[in-house]
Structures are given as C-alpha cells and as structure tokens.
Amino acid sequence: MSTTTGQRPMRADARRNYERLLAEAKESFLEHGADASLEEIARRAGVGIGTLYRHFPTRLALQEAVYREEMEQLAAKAYELAETSPPDEGIAAWILAIAEYSRTKRGLVQILKATIDLHSDQFISCHDQIETAAETILARAHAAGTARPDLRPCDLLRLAHALSVASERAPEDTELLLSFMLDGLRPRS
Amino acid sequence: MSTTTGQRPMRADARRNYERLLAEAKESFLEHGADASLEEIARRAGVGIGTLYRHFPTRLALQEAVYREEMEQLAAKAYELAETSPPDEGIAAWILAIAEYSRTKRGLVQILKATIDLHSDQFISCHDQIETAAETILARAHAAGTARPDLRPCDLLRLAHALSVASERAPEDTELLLSFMLDGLRPRS
DNA sequence: AACAATACGGAGGTACCCTCCGGTTGGCAA
C-alpha cells in the first residue's frame, strides 16, 4: 500500500488519486469514525469508487495507510519514554498516549485490534513496529524488576486497547481507569 | 418493551409475533454478533420487517429485550458473590463473569456500553439493575477496606467492558488480563 | 354480526458494499 509498487513508480494519475483518497479518508475517519462510508470518501476525493478499491482493497487497508504515520509516532514515543522515564511510569504514559490518541482518531481502534490479532497478515509492518516498541519499553521494566515477569508486549497493547474502548464515552475518567489497571483495586499499603 | 403496554394486555397476534422475534433475535445475535441483520431476524421469525420495528423501534431495544434476562442473572450473581466470597475475590469473579459472558453472547457488549453511558434513557431499568448490583458488591469491599475508596460502581462496569473487548480475540488470556487490571503491573512484594 | 381499534407486512426510497469491464490516459519507443 505504498506509493510505489516496489518496481516502477506509480503513474502520475494513480499517485495523485492515491493521495487525494488518503487525505479525504483521514478527514472522514476523523469525522465519522472508523466506519465512515467508503463511497463518500471516494466522492469527496473526486474519484470513482472503483479507484478507491483498487488502491485499498479493504477498509482496513485504507485505515492502515491513514494511520501508519501516527502509528510510527506512537512507536517513537515508546522509545522516547524508554529513555526519559522510569520504566513503570513510561509504560503508564505510553498506554495513556495510545488510549488518548485512539479516542481522537477513532479509526485507530480497529487497527489496534487487527494489530493485536496475530492472524492478520495485512498488518505485518504496523504490527512489528508497535510490538517491537512495546517490547522495548517493557524490557527495561522487566530488567528493573518493576513489571511482572509474565507481562508480555501484546498484553500491553491489549490493555491500551481495552482502555481506549472503555473510556470512549467518558474521556475524563481515562486516567482513573488506567490507574485501576496499573495499581490494582486494593488500597495502597 | 414488555409484553404488555402497561394498560390492556397485548393482542394475541402481537404477543405471538413479539415472542417469535425475541427467539430469533437471540439466535441471530448469538450467531452473527450484535449487528446481525434485523431483516433476517424478521424473516426467520416469519414476520414482516415492519412488525419488528413496531415492537423494537431500535436495534438496541431489541438487544435489551434479548439480554434482559441474562442481565438479571449477572446482577443476581453479584449478590450471590457478595455473600459467599471475600470482597475482593468477589469483585474479580464478577468482572470475569461479565467478561466471559459477553464473549459468548456478543450482543451484551453493546448493552454494557449503553449501560455505562449515563445519557442512555432507553436502558434505565437495565442500568439501575446492574449498577445497583455493582454498588452492592463494591460496598462490601469498601467496608472491608480492600478496595480503593475512589473506585465507583461504574468503574467496575467499565473495567468489565474493557476486559470483554480486549480479550475478544484471545479468550485464553482473559484471566491474565484481569489479573493485570486487578493486581497492577508491579511484582508481588 | 358488525365495527373500531390494533396490528400486520412489504413495497419503496435511500445508502452502502464490492465487482467487473469498456473506455481513457500516461509515458515510452520509434
């Protein structure tokens, strides 16, 4: 789903349409959530529906393309946090970042889901990227002994996913929910 | 959404159709998830689509009717656990029960969402029922000092919702995820 | 038996999904 086919570069018109679609899709997903109408996206891009489907055979493919950049930023944030924060704080901040982000850009939730799902082969690059980031940030916590040893990278992503879904309708409680997740239900001793 | 209109009982044919619809809906939601086709439900019930919409003006109304019974059972479970288990174990078990249940009967997730959303006036009875159950089970934990004082009933429901969504594709990890939520990320000391 | 009141059903208008293929366009070679 990149702008080159690996071999020859795309034809000029193809590239133009690809980019218009991407721009409109970004807008539409933001506006109507992850199940915005694909036909409207094509319409707004001034392009036939067939063209949309040629470039992005599936809704998920389109979402991936739209959010790839943001995914990279989230991954980058993990590396940044791994260097600048204490391990456990870093994890908390990262989960929060993912959750908050995916509330704004609602399409991300589906991608997160697909990323979490091991059987999705469409998303290998996104998957690897985020999973590696999760590994990195988790590795330090494990080394420092501040994370349970049985905590895996994908669990981190699942928690982020859970948090983003759960706080969808009550953004103001996001941090509180996260604190429950992180610190447990018992009173601090 | 009950089988009587508050005043006179429903006409015989109306009641018959109502029940057929309910039965087919239960089946369909189980089979295809919460967004099963309403037209197919009507078809399988041998009833016109108009009849479905008359009885259940909205998809959520139909789901509510289908799951009301199960909601009652979940609420009952809360009371049962409140009497038979230590407070914190009870909470864990209850959240788990909700999450496991909603994975099986996938429509419940939407209801859980609507229940959590305070602005849904369609669901007052369900909402009250579950929320009261959550209150009860939580009250004991608070009294016993085993739950953080800032933990509210709706947070419990949100956690259950989060858990059910997060473990959708990996049921085997449900308990592990729950343990992260409950016990936090730090190693046990 | 006749008459309201109540309930039925499905046609119809709209929207969306996705596929398929005749027509168009861009870029390269002559």
Place this chain on the structure above:
DNA sequence: TTGCCAACCGGAGGGTACCTCCGTATTGTT
C-alpha cells in the same frame, strides 16, 4: 511527434440492509 499498450479510471450493476409509511387484515368487544 506520433502511436501504441500497459496501467489506470469510473461508475453501472447486483446484492444487502436500513427504516418509514400506509393500505389491508386480524382481534376482541358490543
């Protein structure tokens, strides 16, 4: 420049689903 063909476009078309509306049928009551 011209011409050619692979690459690309667009949208019609067939299918499904949503929801509304209203002429028709059924119920139960007098």
